[in-house]
Amino acid sequence: MGKKKLTPAQRKYQEKAKKAEPKPLYLRNALFAFLSGGLVCVIGQGLTDFYSRIMNLPPEEAGDPAVATVILIGALLTGFGVFDNIAKYAGAGLAVPVTGFANSVVSSALEFREEGLLYGISAKMFTLAGSVITFGVVTAFIIGLIYAIFL
Amino acid sequence: MGKKTGKQTYQIANPPMIISTGTVAGPFEGLGPLAQDFDEILTDARNEQSSFEKAERSILIKACRLALDHASFSSTEVDLFLAGDLLNQTISSNFSAISLGIPFIGLYGACSTAALGLGLGTLILDGGFAGSVLTATSSHNSAAERQYRYPTEYGGQRRSYQQWTVTGAGAALLGYTGEGPRVTAVTFGKVMDLGSTDPLNMGAAMAPAAADTIVRHFQDTGWDPNSFDLIVTGDLGKVGLDLCRQELSEQGITLGDNFNDCGVMIYDLSKQDVHAGGSGCAASALVTYGPLYRRLKRKEIHRLLLIGTGALHSPTSYMQGENIPCIAHAVRIEV
Numbered sequence: 001m002g003k004k005k006l007t008p009a010q011r012k013y014q015e016k017a018k019k020a021e022p023k024p025l026y027l028r029n030a031l032f033a034f035l036s037g038g039l040v041c042v043i044g045q046g047l048t049d050f051y052s053r054i055m056n057l058p059p060e061e062a063g064d065p066a067v068a069t070v071i072l073i074g075a076l077l078t079g080f081g082v083f084d085n086i087a088k089y090a091g092a093g094l095a096v097p098v099t100g101f102a103n104s105v106v107s108s109a110l111e112f113r114e115e116g117l118l119y120g121i122s123a124k125m126f127t128l129a130g131s132v133i134t135f136g137v138v139t140a141f142i143i144g145l146i147y148a149i150f151l
Numbered sequence: 152m153g154k155k156t157g158k159q160t161y162q163i164a165n166p167p168m169i170i171s172t173g174t175v176a177g178p179f180e181g182l183g184p185l186a187q188d189f190d191e192i193l194t195d196a197r198n199e200q201s202s203f204e205k206a207e208r209s210i211l212i213k214a215c216r217l218a219l220d221h222a223s224f225s226s227t228e229v230d231l232f233l234a235g236d237l238l239n240q241t242i243s244s245n246f247s248a249i250s251l252g253i254p255f256i257g258l259y260g261a262c263s264t265a266a267l268g269l270g271l272g273t274l275i276l277d278g279g280f281a282g283s284v285l286t287a288t289s290s291h292n293s294a295a296e297r298q299y300r301y302p303t304e305y306g307g308q309r310r311s312y313q314q315w316t317v318t319g320a321g322a323a324l325l326g327y328t329g330e331g332p333r334v335t336a337v338t339f340g341k342v343m344d345l346g347s348t349d350p351l352n353m354g355a356a357m358a359p360a361a362a363d364t365i366v367r368h369f370q371d372t373g374w375d376p377n378s379f380d381l382i383v384t385g386d387l388g389k390v391g392l393d394l395c396r397q398e399l400s401e402q403g404i405t406l407g408d409n410f411n412d413c414g415v416m417i418y419d420l421s422k423q424d425v426h427a428g429g430s431g432c433a434a435s436a437l438v439t440y441g442p443l444y445r446r447l448k449r450k451e452i453h454r455l456l457l458i459g460t461g462a463l464h465s466p467t468s469y470m471q472g473e474n475i476p477c478i479a480h481a482v483r484i485e486v
Binding site: 007023094 | 348355
């Protein structure tokens with residue numbers, strides 16, 4: 001991408017088009033992402049503390065149900081149609097944490113409901129999240145291999 | 152016959168009238184500044200259908216029925232139905248043609264379809280091949296989003312130059328009975344590729360095609376910007392409209408306040424969160440067949456130039472890194 005040869009006329013026009021693009025509000029977006037991302041982390045930490053102190057899970061295991069709970073919240077917010085309205089302002093603050101993953105899976109599943117359980121929901125559920133899973137598994141495998149060989 | 156003047160324009164010897172129109176707008180479009188000039192406004196974007204695709208089809212049929220009713224025409228009296236839409240294999244139009252039962256020619260011009268249908272219908276009528284033609288087009292925000300971009304509930308930030316696909320449908324009945332504004336000249340555009348690859352920045356991709364067709368129309372007909380009360384492009388949005396203006400001024404054509412864009416007009420850009428404006432087949436169909444048609448009939452505007460603009464890419468072509476080819480067709484409407 002971007003390496004394709006452009007004719008002089010195309011290059012000239014693309015320069016003009018680039019100039020005409022309204023600039024995104026970088027500072028506002030970064031601030032909102034920082035605050036909302038931080039809030040997600042605070043909730044996650046609160047849940048971890050809840051599972052370890054109140055539910056008496058060992059601290060190193062309390063993270064797993066906490067992550068699952070955050071996924072559940074993200075999925076529910078998507079189902080109720082609120083997630084996209086919040087994400088419009090939060091941006092990366094909600095997209096980068098596991099909430100973004102939950103939203104991409106649930107929104108796809110909802111969207112393709114009409115095409116049936118098999119070819120719709122089940123097949124299309126991971127259209128957006130599929131690459132995250134693929135790279136996650138591949139990375140985990142490589143790290144695991146390094147861990148097994150060198151440590 | 153010599154109906155063709157210049158390189159791309161057809162002067163219509165026996166100009167047909169737009170006898171009637173039908174418009175159905177989505178709920179969000181119903182909050183915009185043009186709401187009072189649409190025939191019907193949906194309260195539910197699904198229109199009581201089980202899918203967004205079926206919803207789009209139902210409003211396309213509704214718009215066609217409205218156009219027929221306004222002229223007291225029955226569908227059996229119409230010779231041809233020309234329609235197109237954005238969904239794969241133009242299913243909204245194909246399926247609508249079942250229930251209308253009029254001989255059908257499917258069109259694909261992406262968002263230029265309203266102008267394409269008006270232009271083609273006019274040529275067919277002027278050629279004497281039909282006595283009446285119904286032309287229509289539709290788009291649905293949620294159906295288009297899920298085909299071209301992301302699921303409806305996906306939470307992502309939209310770009311500042313991005314446009315909002317209009318939910319709605321517009322139909323026009325062309326013929327020689329009754330009264331109405333006439334289509335007097337048609338300019339079909341060439342497909343242009345100015346190197347745009349970003350499917351979210353359609354305005355910038357389509358602006359050169361619009362400018363080219365406008366220049367061609369003026370050169371072919373000898374008319375100039377001052378000949379028109381209003382010149383509207385289809386769905387360039389704010390970014391595309393500015394770029395189009397710039398392209399034209401570089402070619403020595405200065406457009407004044409009588410130059411606007413249907414995608415900009417249909418929403419209140421300061422209040423409705425649509426970024427650069429509206430897009431989709433329904434943008435130009437709703438604005439032209441709704442408010443502009445009514446203003447023509449009231450003789451508030453006498454000469455209108457509509458330039459329908461379309462981006463002719465598909466999700467497959469841009470995923471494979473190809474540029475976005477664009478087209479624009481111009482239709483001159485006079486009272």
